[in-house]
Amino acid sequence: MAVRKTAAILSAAAALVAGSLFGLMGPASASARPDTARPEAALAADALAGARRHAVESPTVAKSAAAALSCSYTYVCGQGSNGSSFAYTKCNTLYQLPNLTGSGPLVNNQTPGTVAYFYDKNQNYLFSSTAYQSTTVNWTPVWYAIAC
Incomplete structure (x- = not known):
């Protein structure tokens, strides 16, 4: 379980970094419509916040150390x-x-x-x-x- 949480947090962090870089360099294609799609950085930030919230609330985190x-x-x-x-x-x-x-x-x-x-x-x-x-x-x- 702890490995999955760590993997989820790392994946969300990577997506957040990639989304941030995407925002700095501009879109590579115009396939995503801004009116229907949320920016990748916002999605990654939501995933990372959810993973952090779950890690804080989980009673197994204290025992893993x-x-x-x-x-x-x-x-x-x-x-x-x-x-x-x-x-x-x-x-x-x-x-x-x-x-x-x-x-x-x-x-x-x-x-x-x-x-x-x-x-x-x-x-x-x-x-x-x-x-x-x-x-x-x-x-x-x-x-x-x-x-x-």
């Missing part, structure tokens, strides 16, 4: 939008996260039922994750983690 993060069994892993990532497995250890910013995947691939905890810069509890879980979170306020 998490699915892209590889996380070995018994680990809890995460990645910020800046590319920084972590993978922790040792229990009862307070880890200081690397500089994670923005939204990104969180995958808790520990033994089923194992809980990982996440804290802010003052080590105040923010949220937890119970294995198995794959989701997207905002990493900006998260500074510390305890794998289990």
